[in-house]
Amino acid sequence: EGLIYTSVRTNAGGGAQAGGLVTKGISALGKRFRAGAMLNNSAIAGLLNFISVLATENNTSVTISNIPIGTLLANGTTFNGPITINLNKNESYILAINGNIGGNIIGALIESSKNVVVNSGSFGGTNDPSSSGGRDVGFDQIVGADKIGNEYIFIKGLGSAVLERVLLIADEDNTEIYANGSTTPIVIQAGQNYIFDGSAFINNNLYITSSKKVFAYQSIGGTTSN
Numbered sequence: 001e002g003l004i005y006t007s008v009r010t011n012a013g014g015g016a017q018a019g020g021l022v023t024k025g026i027s028a029l030g031k032r033f034r035a036g037a038m039l040n041n042s043a044i045a046g047l048l049n050f051i052s053v054l055a056t057e058n059n060t061s062v063t064i065s066n067i068p069i070g071t072l073l074a075n076g077t078t079f080n081g082p083i084t085i086n087l088n089k090n091e092s093y094i095l096a097i098n099g100n101i102g103g104n105i106i107g108a109l110i111e112s113s114k115n116v117v118v119n120s121g122s123f124g125g126t127n128d129p130s131s132s133g134g135r136d137v138g139f140d141q142i143v144g145a146d147k148i149g150n151e152y153i154f155i156k157g158l159g160s161a162v163l164e165r166v167l168l169i170a171d172e173d174n175t176e177i178y179a180n181g182s183t184t185p186i187v188i189q190a191g192q193n194y195i196f197d198g199s200a201f202i203n204n205n206l207y208i209t210s211s212k213k214v215f216a217y218q219s220i221g222g223t224t225s226n
Contacts, residue, residue, distance in 0.1 A: 019137030021119060029115040030144020034169045034191070036217035037139075038125030040102030044133055046124045048074065049102035052094045055087035056120050057114040062087060065190040066089065066109040074098045075127015087116075092208065096123075107169050107191040123141055126226060127165045127219055128196075134226015138219055145171050146214045154206040163197030166206055169193045169215040176211035185211070 008019035037049035053062050065082040072078055074096035085093050095103050102122070108116055121139025128134065154166050168177060170192055174184035177194055180202055188194050200206055208216070 010165055012137070013165050017033040017124070017135065017137040019121075019123070019139055021140045024141050024143060027121070027143055028117045028141050028145060030118070030146060031115060032145040032171075033110040033118045033120075034145070034215040035105050035110065035118075035120040035143055036169060036215060037102060037105055037120060037221055038122040039106075039127050039129070039195070040122065040125050040164070041100050042126050042131045043100050044126070044131055044135065044139045045127065046135060047097075047100065047102055048095035048096055048098050048123045049105045049125065050074075050094060050119075050121070050123060050139070051105065051108060051110060052092055052119045053087070053110060053112070054092045054119075055089055055112075056116060058088045059114075060087045060089075060116060061085075061113040062093060062095070062116060063111045064108060065111075066107055069103060070103050071097060071104045074119025082128070082163045106167065107193050109191060118144075128160075128162045128226055130162075131226045136226075142215075144214070145215075148215050150210040150213045152208045152216050154201070154208070154216075154218050156198060156201040156204040156206070158223055159198065160224040163219065163221040164198030164201070165219045166196040166200070166208070167193055167217040167219070168195075168208065168210070169217075170212070172212045172214060173212070174212075175214060177214070178209045180207050207217040
């Protein structure tokens with residue numbers, strides 16, 4: 001009957017990768033989401049980007065789309081168009097992509113007939129295409145299109161410019177993005193993304209506005225090491 005705080009954490013052990021998410025409570029409930037993750041455009045092994053969808057009501061129809069046709073999924077099948085599945089309460093569906101094509105999951109559209117909860121991110125990810133082995137875990141519970149905004153302030157971490165990434169995903173066509181007060185728009189279409197790296201920050205801050213609401217993700221580094 002009162003407010004609670006819940007975090008879910010995972011540790012690979014042996015001093016290796018760890019990650020966690022903060023659950024969003026009723027704010028997590030939604031019917032339209034866009035997936036985000038690390039770029040995973042490095043050829044190193046052990047990279048995986050994923051989406052998980054949890055139903056909160058029986059007979060929930062979920063459709064996942066806006067993944068490039070021909071993308072090889074982690075279970076060995078090929079994405080050949082929208083995937084629609086039916087879930088009952090407390091059932092979940094997970095879609096994952098291995099390796100350096102993991103970025104194909106970025107901007108994937110998740111639509112449902114009833115409220116669902118979505119987690120998205122990387123279980124073995126990197127934003128550095130030149131990385132020869134560095135990777136980490138980064139995922140979160142995301143909010144739906146009804147709760148995203150068109151004004152964001154990002155604060156830079158301690159990573160190198162290539163690790164510090166802000167990922168913006170349009171949910172509508174002809175979305176104009178403006179950085180740090182610029183009057184020159186960056187225009188992207190629904191499902192497309194635009195990425196700022198650490199060089200875009202001014203005094204460790206990045207101020208973003210957009211003409212239409214965008215999904216926003218940020219990856220930061222604790223050090224300059226991958």
